[in-house]
Amino acid sequence: MSRSPEIEAVPPGPLTEWLRAEVPQLPVGDEPVGIERISGGHSNLTYRITDAAGGRWALRRPPTGMVLATAHDMSREWRFITALAPTAVPVPPPVAYCADPDVIGAEFYLMEFVDGVVLGDEASGHRLDPGPPRRTAGLDAVDVLAALHAVDPDAVGLGDFRRSGSYLERQLRRWHRQVHESAVPDLSTVDAVHERLVQQAAALPPSDVRIAHGDFRLGNLAVGPDGRVRAVFDWELATLGDPLADLGWLIASWGRPGDAVPPTITGPSLVAGYAERAELVERYAERSGRDVSHLDFYVAFARWRSACIGAGVYSRYAGGVMGGAEEDGGAARLAALHRQAETALAALGG
Structure with a gap:
């Protein structure tokens, strides 16, 4: 069996x-450094690098094929983590770009490895242990x-990322264009949601x-055993825009036991002991001072955008660049992205 090109x-x-x-400053001996793919994710790839002294570092590079336009920009990630390194936002300390x-077939950057x-x-x-650590993970993430x-x-130093016009209009235009570059055969529901979101x-x-x-x-x-956040990763989609879009994305992904509607991602909050969505929203409003009364729109937008991103992932699997074809031909992925679009449409009055 051939090895995945991602490896x-x-x-x-x-x-x-x-x-x-x-x-x-990185100890490199005569032998090549150790390289190990860190599991998880279907987009930019992360590797653990081990130097000659046993020290650990982390390397980020783009995926190996079927890359949609404007996606997977390593220099963009590098800009954001270097800009935020001196602030109160915990990011992995940047090392080199x-x-x-x-060198390795694509641009990449190296950062310090953060345990967590x-x-x-x-x-x-x-x-995470039941009790305070699980609740802390959600509340500290919101902080x-x-x-x-x-x-x-x-x-x-990130002011040059500012664009004229509406952030939401740009996002809606961008993801709508990119989803139509995907291999998904039926985009009727995605298009219907897009129309309502624009309105x-x-x-x-x-x-x-x-x-x-x-x-x-x-x-x-990355969180510690106490649930406190040690580092924020994966800045490939970062930009200047509407902060409530981030909150909507977090809430859309925050599933809870017994939910009738699935989250955008089957994440850890589906386990008992994590904070409720309402607690996260209240905490954000308190810490940020922002009005969250229109959050339902942003959650629907998050579900639609999740469907668009899922279309790109499906396309890479269908193209054979994500480790081979899936047993069901990607039917489960198609069903999941359609379910997110349908849920968004219902929330928007469709």
Whole structure:
């Protein structure tokens, strides 16, 4: 059986030579550095790098094929983590960036390795002890989100990401275009949701422009045994925009036991002991001082955007670049993205 191209996407020899030349503080011996894919995720790839002294680092690179336009920009991730490193927002300390695709076949960057638990699926929800750690994980995540949205983009050198016009209009236009570049055969419900979102977005009060992570959830955070957030990862979708879009994304992904409507992601909060969605919303409103009365719109927008992102993931599987074809031909993925679109449509009055 051939190995997945995702596993072999970082050749150790060329990487070792680059590290020796560009990152002199990293101990590199005569043998190639150790490279191990960190499991989880269907987008940018993360690898654990082990140096000659046994030290651990983390490397991020794009996926190996079927990349949609404007996605997987390593320089964008690098800009955001270097800008936020001096702030109260916990990010992995940046180390070095490589724009030369000849080294490993794509641009990439290196950051310090942050020890912690990444709660990426329902089973991982049991990795925190019941009681305070589980509740803390959600509440502290909201505190970190509020801290991110309190950062002045201009003060940290990210002001050039500001664009004229409405953030929501740009997002709706971008994801609608990209979902129509996917291999999904039926986009009628996705299109119907898009139409309603465009109509309702025009009636929303204007928002302030802040740093929006774009995929803020426990699966992109490292937490300690106490549930406190140690680092925020995966900045590939970060931009300047509406902060409530981040909150809507978090709430849409925050499933609870007994929910009738599935979350966008089967995450750790489906396990007993985690905070309720209403607690997270109340906490964010308190810490940020923002009006959250229109949050239902942002949750519906999050579900629609999740369907669009799912279409891109489905396309990479269908194209054979995510480790081979799935047994059901991707039918489960198609059903999941259609369910999210249908739920969004119902929430918007469709």
